[in-house]
Amino acid sequence: MKASDIASGHGVVGEINGRPVAVYNAGDRLVVLENICTHMGCQTDWNDSGDSWDCPCHGSRYHPDGSVMLGPAAQPLPRLQYRLENGEIALD
Ligand code: FES
Numbered sequence: 001m002k003a004s005d006i007a008s009g010h011g012v013v014g015e016i017n018g019r020p021v022a023v024y025n026a027g028d029r030l031v032v033l034e035n036i037c038t039h040m041g042c043q044t045d046w047n048d049s050g051d052s053w054d055c056p057c058h059g060s061r062y063h064p065d066g067s068v069m070l071g072p073a074a075q076p077l078p079r080l081q082y083r084l085e086n087g088e089i090a091l092d
Helices: none
Strands: 011-016 019-025 030-034 045-047 052-054 068-070 082-085 088-091
Touching (some): 011 045, 019 088
Antiparallel strands (some): 019 030
């Protein structure tokens, strides 16, 4: 996943090394999250109009930084450490 493919203020879901991730471009930095809903393990999608990660299974929503916006999830999406290798996002 290339960092330059994610426009500022937007999020993208995908996989890095087989791990589901949700990546938000906050302008001055990226927010890399494990894309496994903390309610029951579904994967979220980026909601451009709502500026949120939305889970299709039971309606949980998360802020771009992974914190919970709306339950039933009670815990945030875990933050992952990353580094950039030639513009590619790599997990530490
Ligand atoms: S698994 Fe995401 S809301 Fe239930």
